[in-house]
Amino acid sequence: MIKRSIFKSKLLPYLLIGPQILVTAAFFYWPAAQGVVQSMMRSDPFGLHNRFIWFDNFSALFSDPLYLKSIAITLTFSGATALTSISLGLFIAAMANRVFKAKTAIRTLLIWPYAVAPAISGILWLFLLHPSYGIIALAIKRWLGVNWNPVLNGNDALAMVVMASAWKEISYNFVFFLAGMQSIPHSLIEAAAMDGASPFRRFWAITMPLLSPTLFFVTVMNIIYSFFDTFGVIHTVTQGGPGGATNILVYKVYQDGFIGLNLGSSAAQSIVLMTLIIIITVLQFKYVEKKVHYTI
Amino acid sequence: MKIKKGFTVLGLLVLSVFLAGQVLAKPITINWWHAMRSARGKVVNEMIKQFNASQDKYVVVGTNKGNYDETVNAGIAAIRAGKQPHILQSFEVGTQTMMLSGAVYPVYKLMKDMGYNVNWKDYLQPVLSYYMNADGNLMSMPFNSSTPVMYYNVDLFKKIGVGRLSKTQPITWDQLGEICAKLVKAGVQEGMVTAWQSWIQIENYSAIHDLPLATRANGYEGLDCKLTINNPKVVHHIAQLKAWMADKRFFYAGQKYQGPKSEFIAQKAGVYMDSISAIAKLQKAVKDFEWDAAPLPVESWMKKPQNSIIGGASNWVLKGHSKAEYKGVAAFLAFLATNKMQEYWHEHTGYFPITLTAYRDLKAKGYYAKHPYQEVGIHQMTRRDPTKNSRGIRLGYFIQIRNIINEELELVWNGSKTAQAALDSAVKRSNIKLREFEKTYKQ
Numbered sequence: 001m002i003k004r005s006i007f008k009s010k011l012l013p014y015l016l017i018g019p020q021i022l023v024t025a026a027f028f029y030w031p032a033a034q035g036v037v038q039s040m041m042r043s044d045p046f047g048l049h050n051r052f053i054w055f056d057n058f059s060a061l062f063s064d065p066l067y068l069k070s071i072a073i074t075l076t077f078s079g080a081t082a083l084t085s086i087s088l089g090l091f092i093a094a095m096a097n098r099v100f101k102a103k104t105a106i107r108t109l110l111i112w113p114y115a116v117a118p119a120i121s122g123i124l125w126l127f128l129l130h131p132s133y134g135i136i137a138l139a140i141k142r143w144l145g146v147n148w149n150p151v152l153n154g155n156d157a158l159a160m161v162v163m164a165s166a167w168k169e170i171s172y173n174f175v176f177f178l179a180g181m182q183s184i185p186h187s188l189i190e191a192a193a194m195d196g197a198s199p200f201r202r203f204w205a206i207t208m209p210l211l212s213p214t215l216f217f218v219t220v221m222n223i224i225y226s227f228f229d230t231f232g233v234i235h236t237v238t239q240g241g242p243g244g245a246t247n248i249l250v251y252k253v254y255q256d257g258f259i260g261l262n263l264g265s266s267a268a269q270s271i272v273l274m275t276l277i278i279i280i281t282v283l284q285f286k287y288v289e290k291k292v293h294y295t296i
Numbered sequence: 297m298k299i300k301k302g303f304t305v306l307g308l309l310v311l312s313v314f315l316a317g318q319v320l321a322k323p324i325t326i327n328w329w330h331a332m333r334s335a336r337g338k339v340v341n342e343m344i345k346q347f348n349a350s351q352d353k354y355v356v357v358g359t360n361k362g363n364y365d366e367t368v369n370a371g372i373a374a375i376r377a378g379k380q381p382h383i384l385q386s387f388e389v390g391t392q393t394m395m396l397s398g399a400v401y402p403v404y405k406l407m408k409d410m411g412y413n414v415n416w417k418d419y420l421q422p423v424l425s426y427y428m429n430a431d432g433n434l435m436s437m438p439f440n441s442s443t444p445v446m447y448y449n450v451d452l453f454k455k456i457g458v459g460r461l462s463k464t465q466p467i468t469w470d471q472l473g474e475i476c477a478k479l480v481k482a483g484v485q486e487g488m489v490t491a492w493q494s495w496i497q498i499e500n501y502s503a504i505h506d507l508p509l510a511t512r513a514n515g516y517e518g519l520d521c522k523l524t525i526n527n528p529k530v531v532h533h534i535a536q537l538k539a540w541m542a543d544k545r546f547f548y549a550g551q552k553y554q555g556p557k558s559e560f561i562a563q564k565a566g567v568y569m570d571s572i573s574a575i576a577k578l579q580k581a582v583k584d585f586e587w588d589a590a591p592l593p594v595e596s597w598m599k600k601p602q603n604s605i606i607g608g609a610s611n612w613v614l615k616g617h618s619k620a621e622y623k624g625v626a627a628f629l630a631f632l633a634t635n636k637m638q639e640y641w642h643e644h645t646g647y648f649p650i651t652l653t654a655y656r657d658l659k660a661k662g663y664y665a666k667h668p669y670q671e672v673g674i675h676q677m678t679r680r681d682p683t684k685n686s687r688g689i690r691l692g693y694f695i696q697i698r699n700i701i702n703e704e705l706e707l708v709w710n711g712s713k714t715a716q717a718a719l720d721s722a723v724k725r726s727n728i729k730l731r732e733f734e735k736t737y738k739q
Contacts, residue, residue, distance in 0.1 A: 044736050045372045046397045051736075060732075066725075132555045132562075151550045152710045241551060243706040259365050260696040261372070261393060262732070 032274070038267035045261040057268035066244060067252070067269075071276075074248040077162060078226035084166035085222055086215070089173025094203065096174070097181045107178065114171035118232030125164035126237050150238070154245025157238050161246050164237055165230045172225075173218050180214035181207060220284055227277055249273050323355040326624045327381035329374075331367040331609065332440070333360055335576075339644045347631045354624035364390075364609065371614075375399045380614040382625050385439060387609045388426060389694040392515070394612050395435055396692075396737055401613040401622070403629070404434040410626035414633075418651050422603045422677045425687035427610050430516050436610040437629050440647040442571045443604045443673045444496045446593065447578065450586040452566040456482050461590040463668060464675050468596045469536070472567065476545035479566040486547035487540065488567035489556035493548075494701040495607055496569050496592070498525055501533055503605045503686035505598050510730075515690035519734040523697070523726040526719040529595075535715035538708050548709040551702050557581075571607055572673035575646050589669040591676040602686040603677050608647065639663075648674060692733025697726040 007013075039057055043050040061067045092110060099106055113121070128136045131149045140146045150157040184207060192202045208215075231250050234240060240247035240255060247255075250273060257266025332340045337360055344358045361367040364387040371384040375397070386394050394400060407414050416424060416434060423438045450460060456478040461467055467475075476487025490496055502509045507529055512521035540546035549555035553570055560568035561581050568574075569592060578587060594601040613625055631637060638654035641647060643663070649655050655674060658664065664671045682688075691697055704722040707713040713721070 042732075042736050044396070045393060046399055047376050048398050049736055064728075130555070132549050132558045151555060152548055152706065154710070239551070241703065241706060242710065243712065244703045255699065256696065258369060260693055260699075261368075262693060262696065265732075 035267050035270050035274075038263055039271045040264075041267075042264045045263065053264075057264045058272075061265065061268055061272065066247075069244065070247050070249055070252050073158070073244075073246065074227065074250075077158065077165075077230075077246070077248050078223055080158075080162045081165045081169070081226040081230070082219060082222040084162060085169035086173055086218060088166070089170045089218070090177050090215075092170065093174050093177035093181060094207075096178055110174055111171050113168050114175070116168060118165070118168060118229055119236050120232075121168045122161075122164050122233040122236035125160060125167070125233075129160050129163075150242075152242055154242055157242055157246050161230070161233055161237050164233045165226060169222055169225055173222070176214050176218050177211065180211045184210045216284070216288055219288070220281060223280060223284075224277065227273070249276075323353055324621055324624050326354055326356045326383070326621065326628055328356055328358045328383040328385075328611070328628075329361045329367055329371060329381045330358060330385040330611075331361065331364045331387070332385070333363075336440075336645050339641065343632065343637055343640065346637070347628055350631065351627070354627060356624075356628050368393075371612075375614065378616070380616060382614060382617055382621060383628075384612045384614055385609050386436070386612055388607055388688075389698065391427060391436070391610075391688075392690050392692050392694060392733075395429065395690075399615055400435065401615050402429075402433060402435045403437045403611075403613060406613050406622060406626055407629070410623050412626055412630055414630075418653055420648060420650055420652065420655075420674075420678060422682050422687065423606055423648065423650055425682045426606055427688075436612045437632070438606075438610045438650050439608070439632070440641075440645065441606045441608040441650065442573045442647055443606050443677045444492070444500055444569055444571050444592060445672050445676065446590050447560065447568045447570065447574065447587055448590065449560070449563060449566045450588050452479060452482075452484055452563065452585070460588055463590060463672050464679075466591040466594045466601060466676075469533070469593045470596055472593045473536075473540065473545060476540065476567065477543070480544045484566050485544065485564040486559060487545035487565065488569070489547050489549050489559045489565040491553035491556045491568070491570040491574070492607075493551060493705050494698045497533065497537070497705075498530060498701055499689060500592065500604045502530060503603065504592060504594060504601050505529060506602045506683055506685045508685050509689055510691060513684040514688065515692075516684070516688070519692065519730075519737060521691070521730060523691075523723045523730070525701070526716065526723045531715050531719055533595075534705065534708060534719065538715055541709065548706075551706075560587075572648075572670070573646050575669050589672045591672060600680065602680050603682055604673075605686060605688060606648075606677070642670070646670065648677070691726075691730065692737075693729040696729050700725045700729070 040052060040054055041050055042053050042056070096107055096110065116124075126134065128134050129148070129150060131137050131141070131151055137148050140148055148156055150160045188206055188210075189202055192206055197205065227248075228250055230248065231254065234246055234248060234251045235254075238246045240251050249269065253266050253269045253273065256262045256269065260266075328344070330340060340358055344356045348355055359381070361370040367384070368386050368390050371380065371386070374380045380399065404416075419438075420441075423441045424434055426441075427434055427436045427438055429435055448461065453459070453475070456475070458475055458478070472488065479487050499509060501507075502525065507527060508514060508524050510521045510523050512518040515521040537546045541548065547559065547565060549559050549565075553574065556565070556568055557570065557574065557577065559565040561578070563585060572589075575589070592604060611629065613622070613629075617625075633651060635651070635654045635657050638649040638651055639658055642649040642654070642658065649658065680686075701722050704713070704718040704725075708715050708718045
């Protein structure tokens with residue numbers, strides 16, 4: 001017999017969740033609603049000239065070829081960042097999982113980059129890869145003769161911001177993958193080894209499927225990260241250049257809204273971004289999650 | 297009972313402290329939000345300190361609100377909340393936005409209303425003209441103003457047999473082309489680099505050559521202006537730079553100044569175009585070679601080159617304060633314009649002194665004999681009275697337009713577009729922004 005306390009009052013539950021609702025409404029729903037309203041306005045930065053224009057801001061966005069290009073860049077950028085950071089995180093976790101000496105020290109060191117703020121990570125990579133003063137850039141130019149120039153070449157610039165963004169996220173993924181791998185029972189792997197399965201086979205046939213909930217979670221987090229949190233990297237490394245080659249959606253919102261003071265268009269872009277991320281998350285949960293094994 | 301009495305006493309005590317505060321705190325506080333940090337911030341604080349010490353009626357409180365964008369945004373948020381400072385510093389590209397904001401007390405009017413009879417003729421006209429409205433009235437007080445010049449490596453020039461350039465007479469772009477070719481031939485990696493490409497190679501190039509950047513007198517005479525930088529002369533200039541890239545006479549090292557500056561300091565480039573505010577940076581960083589400054593080059597067909605235009609920021613007085621406070625604002629602005637302050641400002645930051653008397657005074661004291669670089673920019677900017685094409689630029693969404701120009705130029709440099717196609721596209725894209733801006737204010 002489970003002992004239960006039952007509260008008769010109908011008001012109490014509302015009272016109890018009240019503060020949470022209030023906080024959520026004040027800090028999430030109210031600003032989001034303001035954003036929706038602003039996205040249908042044409043207004044000056046001081047708020048003295050406002051005019052309701054329905055969906056003009058949106059139609060202007062979608063008839064702008066550069067905005068469509070920015071969507072494509074964002075998808076490429078986040079795909080590349082997520083792929084790089086997940087595969088490298090997984091690889092390093094698989095390696096670290098087999099380490100026996102100085103386990104804690106090695107793992108701690110591997111986690112460190114996650115503590116670095118994106119903007120600082122961007123600056124670090126800039127000092128390595130800027131064609132005029134980057135140490136690595138100057139070295140590969142001199143010794144390998146590679147014409148590396150992210151200041152001018154859009155693909156180089158994109159590669160550079162992908163590296164800077166993925167580097168940081170590798171640590172995050174590493175932590176989750178390592179935890180996931182350690183929860184896999186040793187007996188399974190040992191049994192497979194006794195049956196003669198190679199380390200590679202054991203990884204694919206046992207570790208991967210059992211790791212799939214982690215992989216799923218990490219993928220969602222990485223895509224959201226590369227959509228929103230990479231602002232600092234873009235801001236410090238390329239400012240969206242050259243020629244708009246790294247102008248991802250979230251950076252464009254900042255450029256048009258904060259720098260350019262075009263609030264209507266900027267708000268419309270935020271709404272588009274919000275919708276996009278909702279769609280991606282829903283799709284991921286709907287289709288990808290079906291293939292995820294949650295139980296052993 | 298005792299407790300109640302205690303409270304009363306306490307209340308009276310608090311009240312008396314407050315009242316005493318009211319009586320003692322006679323000076324009126326004037327708030328100034330600015331974007332001057334580090335070395336410049338110290339100079340600004342010193343100026344404020346001297347003003348506060350010079351009288352006891354007002355106390356100016358200077359607050360750094362971050363960089364230019366952040367300061368403007370802080371100002372906008374404050375105006376929306378009705379808590380605006382008395383003075384807000386805003387950069388030159390935000391001029392149109394500030395002017396149309398409806399939140400500004402025009403400086404010419406403020407000075408007149410407060411009984412100051414300012415001789416505006418004594419100010420550097422190309423600086424004033426940037427902040428005037430269409431009727432020629434000054435809307436904001438110029439504060440920090442600079443202009444671009446050309447720096448060159450004297451040692452490298454010697455190697456190719458070119459002596460020091462004149463500090464007043466500009467060389468032609470053709471001559472610069474020859475010099476750059478010789479530099480490259482002599483083993484220098486690159487000929488020239490430029491910082492701030494839109495400001496220097498498009499905006500200043502147009503002003504110096506008396507070419508309109510936009511219709512309606514560069515936007516001064518109406519919001520219905522259109523960009524005109526796809527004219528044959530500017531297109532030719534950009535195409536020429538692109539051609540120079542092929543044989544390394546020109547090297548693109550980024551939109552801002554860091555990349556180009558490091559190319560010049562590392563002696564990879566012999567010529568470097570940047571604002572006069574780079575003087576201080578070069579003096580600090582360059583140890584192993586001699587450098588000098590010269591005016592920006594001019595095309596050979598331009599017999600009477602116009603003045604270059606400014607960059608920098610000005611102080612805007614905001615509406616919504618009392619007359620007593622505005623008296624203090626006017627006193628402070630007048631104090632900043634005195635010779636002593638202008639000379640101090642110029643010597644410590646490299647920004648122009650804004651009055652001619654301050655300039656002449658410095659000259660009489662022999663300042664420019666000791667600091668010859670400083671005069672190059674002043675000469676270049678005051679060599680002729682500004683025309684409608686060279687007095688300034690008044691565009692809405694100018695920040696985005698600069699971004700657009702930067703983007704399109706980069707597409708020229710990396711070979712994706714021809715100069716004509718890129719500038720056509722820049723004009724088309726910018727005009728969309730200009731129409732949007734126009735619609736915001738005309739409804």
